[in-house]
Amino acid sequence: MAEESYKEYLANRVLTESQPITYRLLSRALKVNVNVAKRMLYEFYTTQTAKKPKSIHATYLIAGKKRSSEDSNGSNGHDGDDTVMRSSPFMSSLPAPEEPLEKPVPKTSIVLVREEELEKTKGRFEEITSIHVYSLEPGPLENLNLLAVCNQEIVDNYSSGDPLDRWGIYGSIRNPYVKRRTTKHTPVTAKNAPKATGKPTAPAKEAKKEAPAAAAQKESTPDENKSGRSTPQPGPAASLKRTDSKSKAKKDTAAGDLFKSFAKTKPKAKEAEKPKEEDEPMQGMSEDEGDDDDEPAVKFDEEKAAAAKKAREDREKQLREMMEADVDMPDAPTEEEKDSQDAPIDKEAPSKPAESEATVTVQGGRRRGRRRVMKKKKVKDEDGYLVTKEEAVWESFSEDEPEPKKPKPAPKPAAAKGKKAGAKGQGNIASFFKKG
Amino acid sequence: MQGVVPMMDSPWRLLMAAPATFCATRSAITIEDAASDFSRNASAYKPLHTFELPTGAEKHYHHQFADMYFLRLVQLKQAVKQKAHDAWDDFKLGGERASYVERVLDVRQGELCWVVGTVYMEMALKPNVLDDLSKEHWIAAPPPRETYVSPSGADELMLEDESGRLRIIGDSLNSHYVTGCILAALGTEQADGSFQVIATQYADLPRQPRRWESEDAAPKAKRERSGKLALVSGLDITGTPDDDLLLDLLVEYLTGEATGPPDQTAASQISRLIIAGNSLAHASPILNRDDFNAKKSAKKHYGYDASSYNATPAEKLDSLLSQILPSLPITILPGEHDPANVALPQQPLHPALFPLSRAYANPPVQSKESLEGLDSVTNPWEADVEGWRILGTGGQTVDDLLKYVDDVEPLDVMEMMLRWRCIAPTAPDTLWCYPFQDDDPLILRECPHIYFAGNREKFESRVVQGPAGQQVLLLGVPRYSTTGQIVLVDMETLDVELVEVGVVQPAS
Structure with a gap:
């Protein structure tokens, strides 16, 4: 120096x-x-x-x-602040030893x-x-x-x-x-370093992680939604065929394989599913809105999004037509809309109470059956109070059924129907927790 | 560097001529030499995990506190009884021999007897849940109480055990006992049902381990001379620049950078620093009434409002610790204002608070203790340091107990806690506490050699003796933020000294 x-x-x-x-x-x-x-x-x-x-x-x-x-006196002059100290002598009976002997x-x-x-x-x-x-x-x-x-x-x-x-x-x-010890998380450098790097990186990382996850979710949700209504498994296959675009390409890698494995009669299934999709107006409706709302938030694949959107618009048109004719469940769609707007993932959940179990018989191109619908009921009880209850009510329905009975071979409808009640319920719960 | 030295020597001497300073007596070269080989001794340190609570789901807060009183009575009754037997077996009053009565409800009127029970004080000013509820409707909250003793003297003293309660009166009781301590009382029941007490006995100090007892099984060949233990408390870091300078001086003193070689040498003898609570000024998860009102009047938020959190004090503390740690191992206890759980025993400050300093601590997955580095411990806390058993608290127990009694010094309170064998006698009553079920670690099992309480108004120390030759050094560690004082204990002789850091601010 x-x-x-x-x-x-x-x-x-x-x-x-x-x-x-x-x-x-x-x-x-x-x-x-x-x-x-x-x-x-x-x-x-x-x-x-x-x-x-x-x-x-x-x-x-x-x-x-x-x-x-x-x-x-103290250099700080703080000793004057002692207000709590008590100056009285020690209590007599305490065996306090020789205090005076304390040396300074x-x-x-x-x-x-x-x-x-x-x-x-x-x-x-x-x-x-x-x-x-x-x-x-x-x-x-x-x-x-x-x-x-x-x-x-x-x-x-x-x-x-x-x-x-x-x-x-x-x-x-x-x-x-x-x-x-040298930790990865706390660099030895300046004091600010951990603040600057440590804190933001974690959220950043998370965000990054989040993004793909969200994207993945988004990717899957349209399909899920499309499928969720009627036959979960063939549904995606159907929809991805129908949209027939990037979403398919993407899907093929993941879900496609799965579907291939059991869909021997896939081409036919696709045709079969397509109209069936239209049978569920309320879900279709909600799903569309949910996706439209959410799409901008996540840019996972614009091309795909565009294609999906187009497909959805088509379908929406169809659905609207359906809606006008549909008289079965007047309150369900509104409920759907409400929910779907904020929680697209959750879309299936609301449909559950409305249509939890359904016995469907398919006859001559019409699906008939009974399904359980939750309905609000006001009853006057014995004390004269009005009590509002939610009750599960069975109501019958009859809808157009996609004609091809044969293309849906034995395993398929079985799967479809079984899934409808069972798997769908599970799906709903899972998605419910995903939201939380 | 060498070129500078002769040049600088002379003016330095000039300045230093008047006071007896290091430069007047030593040459500059020796300063340099001396400076570079200040080295600390190892700190023989063995924390005991007496006050650690079970983690996670093992921790149950839904238990009743009654069990704590029961445990306390059961575990201390034997010792108290023994003491009472020794004292009163031959005691006669008017030809009547005192007899032991098993349960307080079995006391017969007019009969000279003694009973053992838990003291309960009924005090008009003691916090009460019902009062708290009615307070909600008050416009202005009453100021926090400095004492629970009611001025009218209407407070009542009871002795209770599992059978019932006995109202006790007598001059020998006045402000000597508080709720929760176990007591043997000798006296007679009066016509009005109250028990007139003549004399009392308590458990007194338990057995004291010998120095190095826990290590004697495998004694080291040769132990270095023990260094000094430094204690501070109440750093009260607020994050404002005003308290920075005093904290900087603390760092500089402890790392041996400030002052000259004589004092630097003294500082180098310190082998461990204990921070006894209240490192941060306003970080308690439970706000005091003023803070709460201030917050309530602010905009209402649902849930936790992250934007109102001020990280500066915690960062400052972390930075302070990380500057000291390369040179000195630190044990840090949480205190009343620290961001730990509020119920005793307070659990260690979380390492996430110390992003820089935790590099000096073992990762929690490896070990719960860091022998050389930053050890974040419980409050109260017990350890063997340099072979001595040390027991310390952040000071809440003493503060709370002082509210029960008049005219009692903090050191008396500390002494009585040890003699009652109860570190926090008032704990479930007026001090937040974990509801212990099977074992109460707040009961003193072994007598410490050093017992310190943090956050006192001023420094105090005293040596107390027990019946079996026990010697305990009581230390009241003052708040650093107001006194600037650091307590040093020579761990070889248990001599105490003080270092006071101060700033003479301009008079204006």
């Missing part, structure tokens, strides 16, 4: 930039022992004041024993003081074991707390490097026993 360089540094820092500097910051900046830095400060201070008195201001740190009269506890005082108060403060000390320049600043400080910025600067700028090696450079007390 060339001696000129520290003078230059100090002149620059204190005189030009008008920044305070402590011995500690100087030692960090120049990578010297703190005790050397203390002397540098003093040296600089004396030469400067010799050149031009009052051009620079110093604070000192005094360590030593204060006079005992001062002991009770030796006390070392370390006091930070401006040069103005230095002499006065020194006078309070009985014995001074050490005194050194703590900081230099361009002018008298109004508030010594300002010096804390120097230590903040150390933390911000000079905390790189292995903290366990600091003792060698700066002369702090060495502890050979302390171990430090």
Whole structure:
């Protein structure tokens, strides 16, 4: 460390930039022992004041024993705050031992003081074991707390490097026993580093994770929705055939294989499913709206989205036509709409109470059957109160059934029907929890 | 570097001529030499996990607190009875020999006898759930009470066991006992049904382990001379710049950067720092009444409002610890204002609070303790440090107990807690506490050598003696934020000294 360089540094820092500097910051900046830095400060201070008195201001740190009269006073004058303490004598019956024999506890005082108060403060000390320049600043400080910025600067700028090696450079007390593990999450660098990197990365990562997940969900939901209504398994196959576009391409990798495995008669199934889809007006409706709302939020595949949208629009048109004719469940669609708007994933859930179990018989191109619908019922009970209950009501329905009976071979309708009641219910629950 | 030295030597001497300083007596070169080989001794440290609660689903808060009183009575009755037998077996009053009565309800009028039971104090000003409810309707909340003692002297003292309660009166009782401590009372029942007490006995200090007892099974060949133990409490970090300078000086002192070689040498003898609670000023998960009202008047949010959380104090604390840790191992206890659970025993501060400092702690999956580095522990906390048994709290127990009594010093309270063998006698009554079921760790099993309580108004220390030659050093660790004091205990001699850090602010 060339001696000129520290003078230059100090002149620059204190005189030009008008920044305070402590011995500690100087030692960090120049990578010297703190005790050397203390002397540098003093040296600089004396030469400067010799050149031009009052051009620079110093604070000192005094360590030593204060006079005992001062002991009770305390350097901070905080002792006056003791309001809770009680001065009355100890209670008599306590076996409190010889209190008077307590010898005064030796006390070392370390006091930070401006040069103005230095002499006065020194006078309070009985014995001074050490005194050194703590900081230099361009002018008298109004508030010594300002010096804390120097230590903040150390933390911000000079905390790189292995903290366990600091003792060698700066002369702090060495502890050979302390171990430090290096964690991935807490970089050794500046104080801000973990804040900057650690915190945001986690959310970022999560967000990233979230995004594909969401995309995946989105990818699957349209299909799910389409399928969910009637025959979950063939449904996606059908829809993806129908949309016949990117969604299919995508789907093929994932779900496609699965469907292939059991859909021997896939081409026919597709035809069969398509009209069937139309049989469920309310679900179709809700699904469309849900997806439209959500689409912009997630950009997973614009082409696919466009294609899907187009397909959906077609279907929506068809559905609307259906709706007009549909008289079976007047309240269901509204309920669907409500739910589907905020929770697309959840779309199937509401349909569950409305149509939980259905016995469907397919006869000559018409599906007939009974299904259970939850209906609100107002009843006057024996006390004369009006009680509103939700009741499961069986109602019969009859709908157009896609003609091809044969293309749906034995396994298929069985699967379809079985699934309708069972698998769908499960699907609903699963999606319900997904939402939560 | 060497080039600087001769140059600087002379002016330095000039300044230092008047006071007896290090530079007046030593040359600059030796300073450098000395500075670089300050080295600390190892800290022989063995935390005991007495106060750790079971984790996760094992922790049940739905139990009744009655079990704690029952446990306490059962476990301490024997010791108290023994003491009472020793004291009163030969006691005669008017030719009548005192007899032991098993249950408080079996006391017969006019008969000289003694019973053992749990003290319960009925105090008009003691917090009451019903009062709390009615408070909801008050416009201005009453100020927090400094004492529960009612000025009219209407407070009643009861002795209870599993059979019932006995109202006890007598001069020897006044402000010597508080709710929850186990007591043997000698006296007679008066015509009005109250029990006139002549004398009382308590369990007194339990057995004290010898120094190094836990390690004597496999003694080390040679132990280094033990260093000093530094204790601070009440750093009260608020995150405002005002408290920074004092904290910086603490760091600089402990790392041995501030001051000159004589004091640096002294600082290098410190081998462990204990932070005894209240490191943060306003971080308790349960707001005090003022904070709560302030918050309530603000905009209403549903659930947790993340935007109102101020991370600065916690970051400041982490930064402070991480500056000290390379040089000094730290044990940190939570306190009343710290972000830990509020019920005693408070569980260790979570390592997530210390993104920088936790690099010095063992990962929680590996071990619950870090012998050399940052050890985040419970409050109360027990450990063997340098062979001595140390028991410490963040100070809530003492504060709460002081509200029950008049004219009693904190050190007296601490002493009595040890003699009652109950670290938190008032715990389930006026101090939040975990409902222990099978075992109550707050009952003192072994007498510590050092018992400290954090967050006291001023520093105090005293040595108390037990009947079997036990010696306990009681320490009231003052708040650093107001006193700037660090307590040092020489772990070889158990001598206490103080270091006071201060700032002389400009008079204006």
